[in-house]
Amino acid sequence: MRNREEPIAPEQYELQGPPLHRFSINRREFFRYLGGGIAITFVVGQAWSDDGADVATANDKSIHAWIHIGENNMVTVYTGKVEVGQNIRTSLAQIVAEELTVPIENIEMVMGDTALTPYDMGTFGSRSIPNMGPQLRKAAASARELLRKMAAKQLKVDVSDIKLSVGRVYAGGNDWGKPLYFSDIVKGEKLIAPIDESVPVKPAAEWKVCGKSVPKVNGANFVTGKHQYVSDMKLPDMMYGKVLRPPSFGATLKHVDLTRARAISGVVAVHDGNFVGVCAPDPITAERALTVVQAQWEEKPQPSHAEIFDYLVKNAKPPRGNDGGGDIAGGLTRAKVKTDKTYYIDYIAHAPLEPRAALAKWEDSKLTVWTGTQRPFGVQEELSDAFRIPKESVRVIMPDTGSGYGGKHTGDAALEAARLAREAERPVKVVWTREEEFTWAYFRPAGVIKVKAGADASGKLTAWEFHNYNSGGSAIQTQYDVGEKLIQYHPVDSPLRQGSYRGLAGTANIFARESAMDDLASDLGIDPLEFRMKNLSNERLRNVLSACAEAYGWSKRGKAKGQGHGIGCGIEKGGYVATMAEVIVNDDGRVTVKRAVTAFECGAIINPVHLENQVLGCVVQGLGGALYEWIDFRDGKILNPMFSRYRVPRFADM
Amino acid sequence: MELNINNKTYSVDVEPTASLLTVLRDYLDLTGAKYGCGEGACGACTVLVDGQPARSCITPISSLIHKRITTIEGLTSDGKLHPVQQAFIDNDAFQCAYCASGMVMTAVALLERYSSPTDEQIRNFMNGNICRCGTYPRIVRAIKSVKTT
Numbered sequence: 001m002r003n004r005e006e007p008i009a010p011e012q013y014e015l016q017g018p019p020l021h022r023f024s025i026n027r028r029e030f031f032r033y034l035g036g037g038i039a040i041t042f043v044v045g046q047a048w049s050d051d052g053a054d055v056a057t058a059n060d061k062s063i064h065a066w067i068h069i070g071e072n073n074m075v076t077v078y079t080g081k082v083e084v085g086q087n088i089r090t091s092l093a094q095i096v097a098e099e100l101t102v103p104i105e106n107i108e109m110v111m112g113d114t115a116l117t118p119y120d121m122g123t124f125g126s127r128s129i130p131n132m133g134p135q136l137r138k139a140a141a142s143a144r145e146l147l148r149k150m151a152a153k154q155l156k157v158d159v160s161d162i163k164l165s166v167g168r169v170y171a172g173g174n175d176w177g178k179p180l181y182f183s184d185i186v187k188g189e190k191l192i193a194p195i196d197e198s199v200p201v202k203p204a205a206e207w208k209v210c211g212k213s214v215p216k217v218n219g220a221n222f223v224t225g226k227h228q229y230v231s232d233m234k235l236p237d238m239m240y241g242k243v244l245r246p247p248s249f250g251a252t253l254k255h256v257d258l259t260r261a262r263a264i265s266g267v268v269a270v271h272d273g274n275f276v277g278v279c280a281p282d283p284i285t286a287e288r289a290l291t292v293v294q295a296q297w298e299e300k301p302q303p304s305h306a307e308i309f310d311y312l313v314k315n316a317k318p319p320r321g322n323d324g325g326g327d328i329a330g331g332l333t334r335a336k337v338k339t340d341k342t343y344y345i346d347y348i349a350h351a352p353l354e355p356r357a358a359l360a361k362w363e364d365s366k367l368t369v370w371t372g373t374q375r376p377f378g379v380q381e382e383l384s385d386a387f388r389i390p391k392e393s394v395r396v397i398m399p400d401t402g403s404g405y406g407g408k409h410t411g412d413a414a415l416e417a418a419r420l421a422r423e424a425e426r427p428v429k430v431v432w433t434r435e436e437e438f439t440w441a442y443f444r445p446a447g448v449i450k451v452k453a454g455a456d457a458s459g460k461l462t463a464w465e466f467h468n469y470n471s472g473g474s475a476i477q478t479q480y481d482v483g484e485k486l487i488q489y490h491p492v493d494s495p496l497r498q499g500s501y502r503g504l505a506g507t508a509n510i511f512a513r514e515s516a517m518d519d520l521a522s523d524l525g526i527d528p529l530e531f532r533m534k535n536l537s538n539e540r541l542r543n544v545l546s547a548c549a550e551a552y553g554w555s556k557r558g559k560a561k562g563q564g565h566g567i568g569c570g571i572e573k574g575g576y577v578a579t580m581a582e583v584i585v586n587d588d589g590r591v592t593v594k595r596a597v598t599a600f601e602c603g604a605i606i607n608p609v610h611l612e613n614q615v616l617g618c619v620v621q622g623l624g625g626a627l628y629e630w631i632d633f634r635d636g637k638i639l640n641p642m643f644s645r646y647r648v649p650r651f652a653d654m
Numbered sequence: 655m656e657l658n659i660n661n662k663t664y665s666v667d668v669e670p671t672a673s674l675l676t677v678l679r680d681y682l683d684l685t686g687a688k689y690g691c692g693e694g695a696c697g698a699c700t701v702l703v704d705g706q707p708a709r710s711c712i713t714p715i716s717s718l719i720h721k722r723i724t725t726i727e728g729l730t731s732d733g734k735l736h737p738v739q740q741a742f743i744d745n746d747a748f749q750c751a752y753c754a755s756g757m758v759m760t761a762v763a764l765l766e767r768y769s770s771p772t773d774e775q776i777r778n779f780m781n782g783n784i785c786r787c788g789t790y791p792r793i794v795r796a797i798k799s800v801k802t803t
Contacts, residue, residue, distance in 0.1 A: 355690075652781045
C-alpha cells in the first residue's frame with residue numbers, strides 16, 4: 001500500500017510486485033507454532049483454513065502482519081519488515097504497546113522471517129512507519145477490543161465496564177477490582193480474528209508510549225557485542241566460503257582449474273557456469289584455497305569514469321514522465337534572469353559497515369539462509385529461481401543487520417553460500433570482504449541533470465525544464481510554483497550495477513534544483529530564502545523553511561570572506577525538510593561545512609530520538625555524497641574499493 | 655600460542671601471521687569485534703592491547719605475546735555494563751550498531767587518556783572509527799556524558 005497523496009517514483013528494485021497468489025494458512029499449524037491464544041490478522045477472513053491446502057485462497061494484499069496474544073501473557077508481532085538500524089523494531093513495538101496498553105517489554109517483534117512472517121515486499125522507501133505503522137495500530141486496537149469483549153463475557157459484565165491498563169484487564173467502572181492478565185482472558189482459546197476496521201485508534205494527543213523516546217529494543221546486546229549479526233553466526237560443522245571474482249564487470253569464465261584447491265585437505269570447490277567458489281572448515285584455509293584457483297576470463301570493453309557522463313546522456317532511453325509539457329521557450333522569453341546548467345552525479349557506494357553476509361544450510365532439499373537483506377521475501381524468490389526449487393522449500397531469516405541504506409535489496413551472498421553449502425553438504429557462511437562489497441554490490445546511480453529555468457523581474461519563476469539522466473525519478477518534481485514546466489527522467493542501462501540508495505535520487509534532484517534556484521536568486525539580487533518563499537505556496541514546507549531559518553539565524557548570517565550559506569528544501573515520502581548550511585571555502589580551496597541546521601516535519605512522531613538519529617544520519621551521509629564520495633572505475637574495475645581510498649564522513653567532519 | 659584475552663589465557667593453534675580479529679571471531683567465538691574493512695581504516699574491530707586501542711584486523715597474533723587483550727566481551731564485570739556502554743544506551747548513540755563495539759572500546763581508551771575530553775579531543779581520538787549511519791554527534795554526546803572517577 002502506498003501513500004495516495006504522494007506517489008513514489010519507482011526505482012530499480014522497487015518494482016517487485018507481490019506474488020499473484022498466497023495460499024491459505026493452516027490454523028492448526030499456526031497455533032501449533034504459536035501456542036494457544038488469540039491472533040489478530042490483517043485479513044478479510046478467508047485466508048484461514050482448518051484443513052490446509054485444499055481450501056480458499058487469499059489475496060496477498062490482505063495479510064501484512066499479525067499480532068498474537070499468548071497464554072504466556074506475551075504479545076508477539078509478526079511482520080515481514082526488517083531492522084537495519086532505523087529502529088522500527090522499537091517504534092513499531094511502541095505502536096502496538098500504545099493501542100494494547102501493554103508494557104513494551106511484553107512485546108516481541110518477529111521480523112523478516114519468510115517462514116513466520118507474512119509476505120512483505122521489502123523494507124525500503126521510508127514506508128515502514130507510514131504504512132506498516134497504521135496497519136499494526138489498527139490490528140492492536142482490534143485485539144484490544146476483542147480482549148475487552150472476551151473479558152466482559154468471562155466476568156459477566158458489560159463491555160463498557162472493562163478497562164485495559166499496563167497489560168492487565170480491570171472490570172467494574174471506577175471501582176477497579178482485582179485485575180486479570182491478558183493470559184487469563186486468552187487461555188485455552190485458539191481464536192483468529194480479522195482486523196476490525198471500525199475500532200477507534202488512540203488520537204496522537206492521547207499517546208503515552210508513542211511520541212516518547214523509548215530506547216532501542218535490545219540496546220544492551222548491541223553495546224556488549226552479544227547481538228549476532230549474520231557475519232557473527234556459526235553452526236556446527238559450518239564451513240567458510242570464498243568466491244572467485246572476475247577481473248572486471250561482465251567478464252566470462254573461459255577456463256578454470258580447481259585441482260590445486262581441491263588438493264588442500266578439507267576444501268570443497270565448485271564450478272557452476274560463471275560461478276567459482278571454495279569452502280573450507282576454517283577461513284584461513286578457505287582464503288588459501290581461493291588463491292590457488294587458476295582461471296582465465298574473457299573481459300569486455302565498457303565505459304570508464306572518464307566518459308561516464310557523456311555515455312549516460314548519449315544512451316538515454318525515452319523519457320518517463322512529462323510533467324507540464326509547458327512552453328519552456330515562451331516562459332524563458334518572459335524571464336529577466338536565466339540559468340542553464342548541467343550537474344554531474346557520481347556513482348557512490350552504500351558501504352554498509354557490515355558487508356553482505358549469509359549462512360546457508362540444506363536439510364534434504366530444504367534450504368534455510370540467514371542473511372542481511374532488506375528484502376527477505378525477494379531473496380527467497382531469488383534462491384527459489386536459482387536452485388529451481390519451490391519457494392516453500394526456501395526459508396530466509398533476517399537477523400537485525402549492520403545497515404543497508406537501500407544497498408541490501410539483493411541476495412548475492414545468500415546465493416553464494418547456498419551454492420557452496422549444497423556442494424559441501426554442510427552449512428556454509430560467506431562474508432564479503434570490504435573490497436567485494438565496494439565492487440560487487442551495487443551503487444547509487446550516477447547521473448546527469450540538466451536544468452534550464454528563468455524568473456521575471458518580480459522574482460517569479462517563468463519556466464522550469466529539468467532532465468535527469470539515469471540518477472532516478474525520486475523527488476524530481478519541483479515544489480515551486482511555475483507555469484511552464486517540463487520535467488523528465490531519462491533511464492539508461494547503467495554500465496555499473498545500480499539500485500536504491502538512502503533518499504533515492506532525492507539527493508541528486510534536490511541538489512540540482514536548489515542550486516538552480518540559488519543561481520536565479522543571485523542573478524536577481526534577491527535573498528535566496530525570499531526567492532524560494534515567493535515561489536512556494538505549500539504551507540507545510542513554508543513553515544519548515546521558516547523554522548529552519550530561525551534556528552539557523554538566516555537573517556543574521558555572517559558574510560566574511562570565504563563564508564557562504566546554502567539552502568536546500570523539498571518534500572518527499574511525506575517528509576517536509578529544509579537544511580541550511582554554513583560553508584567555508586578555505587584559501588587552499590578546501591571546502592568545510594561548518595554547521596548545518598535541518599528542520600524536518602513528517603506529522604506525528606513515534607520516537608523523537610530515533611527520528612532525530614535518522615535525520616542526523618541523512619545529513620551526515622549526505623555530506624559524504626556532496627563532498628567526498630565517488631566511485632572511480634576503469635575498464636570494469638573499481639579503483640577505490642576500500643575505506644582508505646573512499647572517503648566517508650568521519651568524526652572530524654562534524 | 656597463548657593469548658591473554660579478558661584476563662583469561664587462550665591457547666590457539668593458528669599460524670602466527672593470522673590476524674587477531676580472525677582468531678577472536680572464528681576460533682574463539684568472541685564475535686563482539688567486527689570486520690569492517692580489513693585494513694585498519696574503519697575501527698569496527700577495535701580491541702585494547704595493554705589498554706591502547708588496536709585494530710585487530712591488522713594485528714598479527716605473533717605481536718601479542720605477553721600482551722593483555724581486552725575485547726568488548728571483557729568490558730562488563732559481574733553483568734554490570736561499563737559506564738561507556740551505559741552512556742551509549744542512554745544516549746541512543748547507535749543506529750544499526752555494527753560500529754558500536756569498536757566505538758565503545760575506543761571511547762574507553764579515550765577516557766583513560768582524558769578524563770573529561772573536549773569535543774575536539776573526542777573527534778581526533780575517535781576519527782578512525784566509522785559510523786556509516788552518521789550517529790557521530792550523538793556518540794560525542796554519549797562520551798561527554800560519562801562521569802569518570
